[in-house]
Amino acid sequence: MSNAPSTEDLRIWLIQRVASYLxxxxxxxxxxVSLTQYGLDSVYAFVMCGDIEDHLDLRLEPTVAxxxxxxxxxxDHLTTLVDRRAGGAG
Known part of the structure; x- marks a missing residue:
């Protein structure tokens, strides 16, 4: 049984991560607001991708940001991936 985060949970988590990086x-x-407008560069995008993978146990393309x-x-994209994985796992 999955305890998948909601889109809102993910939004809050992502806001906290981006705020932490910056x-x-x-x-x-x-x-x-576009992440690039906050100055999120490729290094932070790569780190964020790794954090998302760890948090959701997903494999992502490093260009996801x-x-x-x-x-x-x-x-929204991550919610779709998590939902798809949950549907495919059953």
Whole structure:
């Protein structure tokens, strides 16, 4: 039985991660703003990809932060992946 996080759970988690990388308060991070506008570079994108993989036990392409440019888009994509995995595991 899976205890998959909701899109909102993932959005909050991603906001906290990005805020941590950028040494900002989570309230300063908008989920609808492009990650590149916050100065998230390729190093942080790679680290974030690894953190997501660890958090969700998923394998991701390292370009995921560029393919889904906002936290909202990334959270939606991750929810789809988690749901697909849960459906395929049963």
């Amino acid at each position: 040494e900002k308060d989570p309230s300063d991070i908008s989920p609808s 560029w393919d889904y440019r906002t936290i909202d888009a990334l959270a």
